[in-house]
Amino acid sequence: MEEKDLVIIGGGPAGLCAAISARKKGIDVLIIDENLRPGGQLFKQIHRFFGSKEHMAGVRGFVIGEKLLKEVKELGVEVWLNSIAYGIFKDKVIGVIKDGKNILVKAKSIIISTGATENPLSFPNWTLPGVMGAGACQTMINIHRVLPGKKVLMIGSGNVGLIVSYQLLQAGAEVVGVVEIMPKIGGYLVHAAKIKRFGVPIYLSTTILEGVGKEEIEGAIICPVDENFKPIIKKKKYIEVDLICIAVGLTPLNELLYQAGCLFTYKGYLGGMVALHNENMETTVENIFVAGDCSGIEEASTAMEEGKLAGISVAEKIRGKKWEDEKDQIRKRLDDFRIGTFGEKRKLSKEEIVREYYERVKTW
Template identity: 50%
Template structure:
């Protein structure tokens, strides 16, 4: 069900969200108002939609989770094209968007039979436009290599464009600079060096021909295929969110930490009213105060370990904001039918087993999983 709601953030202590050009698209017969620069899924979420699709076997609701095109929970049919990852496709005027029954799309009766083919010949192709990929491309350009960066997102910068906190480390590694500003620095450096990149483009194949890599790279937003010949390929495709196993972990309202950061800090959309954060490493602590900055109340952080894994400075900030951190606790189950309505947490013993009788219900509509990452290594594998 689409609720008449606007979850867009209008005031933020650090970020500004320019919403200069509005666009309108159709969603299952209803007009949706959005803004240029938003993804389809983000615009729908901002308008109140939580269920993006349904699972194939059990017809369970699926919603926003990763926000970077890795989890398939946002697949919809767009302009007759099925299985579009709507979290990484930008809104455009006049789009026609529909959800898919039990997650399955139907192939259109006609396809683009002759898509435009664009050819490139470079010394280095870099797959991934996040901090690793951009840094590799900058180094290659400084050494005189012709370089092309390929990224499937329509905004370059990877995880950096979500990070509002100041980084630690050395001056050479941008200590004291916010992630959002590091992204601007790297993009500016690459642009001034004459670097080139392709956004909204995914690498579908990589094979060797005549001693060179040949990459087949279809566009995600137009009928175009790029054929890229490269002497060398650098893969900097980042990582995906880890999942935690508990009953109802698939409900809309259970999100990966990076997916929540994408909603809040890239698109300026409030993920929910009350949140439980699972994991007290640096990511869990940082996202806690980012949620508060976005106007979401964080009811608690639970951490299975007997100690906080993140930096003291982050934990101290969270505690000053009044957020309790429960050590040797974890989430036992999410509660709700169509989306998260509450969470049940439980204490763990020294063998990581739940302690009977210690269950506690927390009223939340958002559960954020900050339980680590797994490298996105499909291409080199």
């Protein structure tokens, strides 16, 4: 069985930054990723990132991805692609299906940075072809260059719904509307303004009642809701569409953390159940660390910083050295990034996670 100092599961922005930080401190690193190219969500993101300059605002996601891949290559980090980590067993043995073959690899430390999964939304006919997650739709248009529909209804006005609507317009689709059950747009107004300029209506306090079609989606029935979110049926209306895109949030992809025996807590602002971890991103299972969206849904910028923090923390444990100043700077950048209404709530949730980690570890 192969043995590694550090195995990183998931080669998105969090995993790549973790690998770079650990490798720079002399750690032997292996990244495992299920795709044919590492980078996670970054290569789908053709838009300029928001945020501050230190967090690469204004730079397109795929450009950040290319920069990270170059660094990973120059540092000689080993990367297994087309490889799915399916389990973490006793003594940190990881089961991997690599190019169709079953391989076991043993690690001194593991960083889990598997990202997130899209939330589904069920309504009559939601299983027909022509209903898909906005992230899947983004993969089809920006990675595979396939337009999955010509007339699209987007459900959800968070940043994902708004950005993917804009990218569908850029790819040549007609976006007939964005439906949002809340009375306010969920994402940044700068993204909403872009689609409004194209004349796309955003229907607030509105929901989807059903998809319409026999073999595939041919339309959708949408309906305004009252202040208790109850549909006002007499106001329902039919819209002709061939694609209904669902953008109603993400959930941390954390099965491997459950399987490894980590303790969890519920944090609504971070997408649901998240693994408890300390200020070094170490979970309640010693030498298993977490970083990025799977430790709570945020953004690529925070995923990269958390990855760096986890990478340095692993190096500290393996090499028996301390890099406290470097870690403090990263924590400061994370605090600086977590501003605004959503950011503040996520910051508080992350602080609670660290507090709960120490309380639960003491009594466990």
